[in-house]
Amino acid sequence: MTEFRIDNLGEAAEAIQQAMADGQRLEVCGAGTKRHLGRIASYDHLLDVGGMSGIIDYQPEELC
Amino acid sequence: MLMPEPDQGVIDRRDEICRTLRQLVPAECVIDSRESMRAYDADGLSAYRQLPLAVVLPETVEQIAAVMKWCHQQGIKIVPRGAGTSLSGGALPLADAVLLGLGKFNRILEIDYDNRCVVAQPGVTNLAITKAVEADGFYYAPDPSSQIACSVGGNVAENSGGVHCLKYGLTTNNLMGIELVTIEGEILRLGGKHLDAGDYDLMGVMTGSEGLLGVVSEVTLRILQKPATARALLVGFEDTGDAGTAVGDIIAAGIIPAGMEMMDGLAIQAAEDFANAGYPREAAALLIIELDGPEVEVDALIERVEAIVRKAGASSVRVSQSEEERNLFWAGRKSAFPAVGRISPDYLCMDGTIPRRRLPDMMRRMASLSQQYGLRVANVFHAGDGNLHPLILFDANQPGELERAEEFGADILRSCVEMGGVLTGEHGVGVEKRDLMTIQFTEDDLKQQQRLKCAFDPGHLLNPGKMFPQLHRCAELGRLHVHKGKLPHPDLPRF
Numbered sequence A: 001m002t003e004f005r006i007d008n009l010g011e012a013a014e015a016i017q018q019a020m021a022d023g024q025r026l027e028v029c030g031a032g033t034k035r036h037l038g039r040i041a042s043y044d045h046l047l048d049v050g051g052m053s054g055i056i057d058y059q060p061e062e063l064c
Numbered sequence B: 001m002l003m004p005e006p007d008q009g010v011i012d013r014r015d016e017i018c019r020t021l022r023q024l025v026p027a028e029c030v031i032d033s034r035e036s037m038r039a040y041d042a043d044g045l046s047a048y049r050q051l052p053l054a055v056v057l058p059e060t061v062e063q064i065a066a067v068m069k070w071c072h073q074q075g076i077k078i079v080p081r082g083a084g085t086s087l088s089g090g091a092l093p094l095a096d097a098v099l100l101g102l103g104k105f106n107r108i109l110e111i112d113y114d115n116r117c118v119v120a121q122p123g124v125t126n127l128a129i130t131k132a133v134e135a136d137g138f139y140y141a142p143d144p145s146s147q148i149a150c151s152v153g154g155n156v157a158e159n160s161g162g163v164h165c166l167k168y169g170l171t172t173n174n175l176m177g178i179e180l181v182t183i184e185g186e187i188l189r190l191g192g193k194h195l196d197a198g199d200y201d202l203m204g205v206m207t208g209s210e211g212l213l214g215v216v217s218e219v220t221l222r223i224l225q226k227p228a229t230a231r232a233l234l235v236g237f238e239d240t241g242d243a244g245t246a247v248g249d250i251i252a253a254g255i256i257p258a259g260m261e262m263m264d265g266l267a268i269q270a271a272e273d274f275a276n277a278g279y280p281r282e283a284a285a286l287l288i289i290e291l292d293g294p295e296v297e298v299d300a301l302i303e304r305v306e307a308i309v310r311k312a313g314a315s316s317v318r319v320s321q322s323e324e325e326r327n328l329f330w331a332g333r334k335s336a337f338p339a340v341g342r343i344s345p346d347y348l349c350m351d352g353t354i355p356r357r358r359l360p361d362m363m364r365r366m367a368s369l370s371q372q373y374g375l376r377v378a379n380v381f382h383a384g385d386g387n388l389h390p391l392i393l394f395d396a397n398q399p400g401e402l403e404r405a406e407e408f409g410a411d412i413l414r415s416c417v418e419m420g421g422v423l424t425g426e427h428g429v430g431v432e433k434r435d436l437m438t439i440q441f442t443e444d445d446l447k448q449q450q451r452l453k454c455a456f457d458p459g460h461l462l463n464p465g466k467m468f469p470q471l472h473r474c475a476e477l478g479r480l481h482v483h484k485g486k487l488p489h490p491d492l493p494r495f
Helices: A009-022 B008-012 B014-024 B034-040 B061-074 B126-136 B152-158 B202-206 B240-252 B265-275 B295-311 B323-334 B336-341 B356-373 B401-418 B434-440 B443-456 B474-478
Strands: A002-005 A026-029 A045-048 B054-056 B077-081 B097-101 B108-112 B117-120 B175-181 B187-191 B215-222 B229-237 B259-264 B285-293 B314-319 B346-349 B377-382 B387-394
Touching: A009 A026, A009 A045, B008 B014, B014 B054, B014 B061, B034 B054, B034 B097, B061 B077, B061 B097, B061 B175, B061 B215, B108 B126, B117 B126, B126 B152, B152 B215, B175 B202, B187 B202, B229 B240, B229 B295, B229 B323, B240 B259, B240 B285, B240 B295, B240 B356, B259 B265, B259 B323, B265 B285, B265 B323, B265 B336, B265 B377, B285 B295, B285 B323, B295 B314, B323 B336, B336 B346, B336 B377, B336 B387, B346 B401, B356 B377, B356 B401, B387 B401, B401 B434, B434 B443, B443 B474
Parallel strands: A002 A045, A026 A045, B054 B097, B077 B097
Antiparallel strands: B108 B117, B117 B215, B175 B187, B175 B215, B229 B285, B229 B314, B259 B285, B259 B377, B346 B387, B377 B387
16 A cells, blocks of 8 residues: 655646556545544555645635 | 537427327427427527427426436437526527426425425526515525526526625525436435535536536525615726725625625616616716625624725715615616617627626726727626626627627637636526637546536437537547547547
8 A cells, every 4th residue: 555645736636547547546635534434445545635735825805 | 509410310200209299298288380389499598599399398297207218218309498598598499309398397385494495396486486485584595687587497507696696605505405307217306405415416516507417307495584684885986997996895804795786887877877776877887785684784884885995986875775775776787788778789698707806807808809899898797706797789780790799708708717717607608608618628627527417418418519519429538547549539520
């Protein structure tokens, strides 16, 4: 089981395309706070997106 | 407007098809004479007309399912229709398609105040929902201008908006459940009287799907308590840029008005001539801002909003002192479209959305395009959410003016996307903006959307020729990721 730490969407796309091509299952994990809930499943790789945590923009007049 | 090539085989079988339809629904629910079908040959995008193969008006959901199932087996296309008020050609018929009208589904089935919802058939008009509950102090918030005529089923198909959607959300935010019929004739229920449901948000997928994924046969709508009071401000500006700035400043101050509408010079004058609402004729831009809620809150917000608009450079401010005055402020805006109809033989009503802060830039761009095309444009906006309705004035009797108006409109929509906005605010894509979809979406985006379509309707029988500019066969879409080589079927029709 490999862990891919993703820092941007481009890296995420590459990892997903590779996994699709190889028929491998991906677990996507942010902060992992709900990981223990629900059905137990097994995966081939972990996609760690927890690092994608910055605020990119703030426009109060656009309500976003 | 290029539409899919009609299937002559289906057209040749018209009589036999109508005979079978008359076995699936009561005989009088099938309309097949040319004269009678004329009433269904267009929707609100009236420049485009086409007689359908036949019109079917089912009375029960079982009849809808039977018709769809049979058409699916026979490979016959279906164009669903609510009230036919779409402004983007969503209900434009095809010569080889059955026009499936939901007009007979006109009953409110249940009013449930405990769960704050109304269960209704899709052919009920939007305003009828409010009328059914207003005596008890409730209403249905999404209020498109066509609300006395448009159907709630159509509202789901288009994810309709309206003046009060700034504060209360669109159809999707006020929809709790639907029943729908798939192209294979299966009846599905999504959502219900509860709040969240688990699993995928298929209701979100269906809302705004413009008749391409299924036919809505019942809706459960959220109703709200009528606010204690509402007051409005009528604000004039000498510069449209200042009006745009005021809009952004109000939102940035944390105030979400119940409605915030803007009109520019030409629209103001036309509306004032028609409605005599007391609009400042010399103003370059007019804002109508409505605040609703408890009286104490409304009075406090009115003061804050007045201060903000004066700081932004308002040249005139009037605050409504009575319900009559508030309605008078709105009278001009509500009659803006017919009012503009008096100053021009024809007009094209466009619909696009931009980030609010780009309003001044868009006004300048439109003024310059107006010069370039030699056609006047009157502007009416849902300024609060950046949704523009430029009305391009022309005369259809002058050769080439319709085409010039359409090009002008396409340039406006291109500008919307350029400025970080989108092709449609609330009228939908339909046929009107189908061929502009590539301006906003990449090929990957469009293919992904089409895969969703293929999951519901792989045979492309539901409302073909709408929304997507290029037809992709479903089989090839499914294999795109794995086969990195050339695509099969390279010569698919493009329209």
